[in-house]
Amino acid sequence: MTTEWFRAAMSSVSVVLTEDRVQQRHAGALKLAGEADRYMVAQLVALGFESQLDSSAESSVRSLIREGDPTFPESGGNAEFKVLSAEALRLLLGGRRQVAKVAALALACSSLQGALDYHRCPGLTNLAVNYLSDRESTTTRIRPFAKLDLSDSQRLLVTQVQAVGNALASSEFSAAQSTLGEASESLETVLHEIETWTGVAASRFQAAQTNFSQAIESVIWMASKSSRQLQKPLREMDASAIAVAIGVDVFGFKKLNLGPPTLHDLVNGAIGSVRASDTLSMSTLRVNEDVHDLLGAHIPTGLAAALTPVLSMFMPDHAPRPVSRGLEEMELTVYDGALQILREIQLTAVLEDAEL
Amino acid sequence: MTELLMAGGESLSIEDSEAITADEDTHVVLLAGPHSCGKTTLIAAIYDMFFDGPVNSYNFAGSRTLPGFERRAFLARTVSDSPAPGAERTSLAEQNRFLHLRVCFGVSGEETVQQAVSPVVESGRERVNPAIEAERESIEEPSREPVVSRLGGNERFRNLLVADWSGEIFERLLNSREYAQTQDVLKACHHFAVLLDCERILDQSDRHKVLAEANVLIRSCLDSGIMKDGISCSVILSKWDLLRPRSAARRFVTEAQSQLENLFASRFGELRVFRTAAVTRSPNPAVPEGFGLRELLRFWVEYDMPLPDVGSSNPSS
Numbered sequence: 001m002t003t004e005w006f007r008a009a010m011s012s013v014s015v016v017l018t019e020d021r022v023q024q025r026h027a028g029a030l031k032l033a034g035e036a037d038r039y040m041v042a043q044l045v046a047l048g049f050e051s052q053l054d055s056s057a058e059s060s061v062r063s064l065i066r067e068g069d070p071t072f073p074e075s076g077g078n079a080e081f082k083v084l085s086a087e088a089l090r091l092l093l094g095g096r097r098q099v100a101k102v103a104a105l106a107l108a109c110s111s112l113q114g115a116l117d118y119h120r121c122p123g124l125t126n127l128a129v130n131y132l133s134d135r136e137s138t139t140t141r142i143r144p145f146a147k148l149d150l151s152d153s154q155r156l157l158v159t160q161v162q163a164v165g166n167a168l169a170s171s172e173f174s175a176a177q178s179t180l181g182e183a184s185e186s187l188e189t190v191l192h193e194i195e196t197w198t199g200v201a202a203s204r205f206q207a208a209q210t211n212f213s214q215a216i217e218s219v220i221w222m223a224s225k226s227s228r229q230l231q232k233p234l235r236e237m238d239a240s241a242i243a244v245a246i247g248v249d250v251f252g253f254k255k256l257n258l259g260p261p262t263l264h265d266l267v268n269g270a271i272g273s274v275r276a277s278d279t280l281s282m283s284t285l286r287v288n289e290d291v292h293d294l295l296g297a298h299i300p301t302g303l304a305a306a307l308t309p310v311l312s313m314f315m316p317d318h319a320p321r322p323v324s325r326g327l328e329e330m331e332l333t334v335y336d337g338a339l340q341i342l343r344e345i346q347l348t349a350v351l352e353d354a355e356l
Numbered sequence: 357m358t359e360l361l362m363a364g365g366e367s368l369s370i371e372d373s374e375a376i377t378a379d380e381d382t383h384v385v386l387l388a389g390p391h392s393c394g395k396t397t398l399i400a401a402i403y404d405m406f407f408d409g410p411v412n413s414y415n416f417a418g419s420r421t422l423p424g425f426e427r428r429a430f431l432a433r434t435v436s437d438s439p440a441p442g443a444e445r446t447s448l449a450e451q452n453r454f455l456h457l458r459v460c461f462g463v464s465g466e467e468t469v470q471q472a473v474s475p476v477v478e479s480g481r482e483r484v485n486p487a488i489e490a491e492r493e494s495i496e497e498p499s500r501e502p503v504v505s506r507l508g509g510n511e512r513f514r515n516l517l518v519a520d521w522s523g524e525i526f527e528r529l530l531n532s533r534e535y536a537q538t539q540d541v542l543k544a545c546h547h548f549a550v551l552l553d554c555e556r557i558l559d560q561s562d563r564h565k566v567l568a569e570a571n572v573l574i575r576s577c578l579d580s581g582i583m584k585d586g587i588s589c590s591v592i593l594s595k596w597d598l599l600r601p602r603s604a605a606r607r608f609v610t611e612a613q614s615q616l617e618n619l620f621a622s623r624f625g626e627l628r629v630f631r632t633a634a635v636t637r638s639p640n641p642a643v644p645e646g647f648g649l650r651e652l653l654r655f656w657v658e659y660d661m662p663l664p665d666v667g668s669s670n671p672s673s
Contacts, residue, residue: 005666011584012661015373015384015517015544077378090666120660123667130667 013079031068033091045106048118050322051306086121222269239280241290247341308344367453382515389551391523394594400432401634417460454517536580549590586625597633597643
């Protein structure tokens, strides 16, 4: 189903738009949203923030689009290409694919948490930020274990074993043999049910244990009011370094699993709401030695550099990137800065194949 | 006179233009006004401005209709010394056809020339704008590394596709609202531009008719229901050099301007009034030749139709 936005956007890149064309192009966007891998998704995001695609990425994306819409050109049609990219990202954020998280992270990072728009797609970056917030508020919720109920299977198995016994007792060997086969299948079913249940239980137990240990770590970290990485009290650091230290530390014990306590709770707990509202500027961030020490292990490379406005400023080449344009003039609160740094580190990790 | 309108030459058809709009940011401009109001002269003058180099920091970056521009500009130039400047009339055969202008902005001149290596620049079959020719000659071999696609990067190019309705179409639109619905170019435009001829406004007996015609035209087009949402409207007061300050005609224009704004501003994404003098009949320091055209061009190049918010965008089918 197409939206008003998609029609308006298609209309803006057409002279006279036909219904056939809308449907064909939308089929291309659907295919892209359904099958793009995390690297393609990241490229689609970068495209909306004035980064250039490399030719091989463009070729892969075009091939996917053309599987859904054979009329899409093999070259050219670049304005339409961008519309389809935005639509594919929108579709991804509304779907259930795991790579939606990559789309959301990349959009949130590149847009400075929704402050900037994706090319000609107002609202897309806010969708991404909301997607992450929604996911983070539910990510540590563990669904209850369903009780393992084998009564029907057990009853059937007992009946079948008894039938085998009766047949053997009356020397009806062929009947016994056939019933034994059925009993064997029932036994297999019971064992399979036990195995499935155990697997689910184990993974949920593991998730619960992870959440529990992360929660404990969070509380300890919050109470320590210190940077783990630098082994230094946060009160001795300036606003820039605090933001970075929080982002780096929280990633250290929560990775991509950012559930309750929320980052907001953690920041307020560690430094108080007053300091969380202190502002930091990018120019001070760049020259702070603590910041350089903290970010040493998280400097992005390759595609991640095009999507991480803050971290990419610390790359050795110092080359200005489109995604960092205007950042120098911005002032962020410590909380905003910590969130931005955390998301950028998370994104860099997923583009280096971290588990989603 | 029978004319051959060839794609890549005189003008582009809607089909030819689709490839441009699908590829790069493109704004379709529709110029409407009665015959002799100065539509063609206006287009020719905008093209001519690039003779002196960048306009509003826009560099010329190609055109698929250079011969079409050249013919209009030539005619405008050859008659400019005559007492009544003007250009060739737009014929009915040219309806739903476009002149194409591609500009590049926000980059250095050197970069512009590199980027102007564009498939849209046709080889010159006629004399062409020397500024354009100079750019062509200085084009160097494009770098072979690294391999990046044309996709993305700073959005530095903007195409304008300009259609001018002939006086005949204008007359038909005044007499039949339904006629507007048959006009594909009306569906396509991002900028709807209406010209009000100040020469006619000078004439006390004609000036109210000028305003009434503009009213009917805009209303007919809006009521046709086929225009895109959020397009802009440029009300262009052509031949502005003819109006003297503090004259009755000037006062009429001020009233006409506010009337049009009151009636129609809310129905467009943006409505702006431009006072222009593409060519002038006598030197006038207050209204030099090309007066108002830079502002008009900037509006056409930089105004983007707003798109609905994708987060609150409702399903439409």
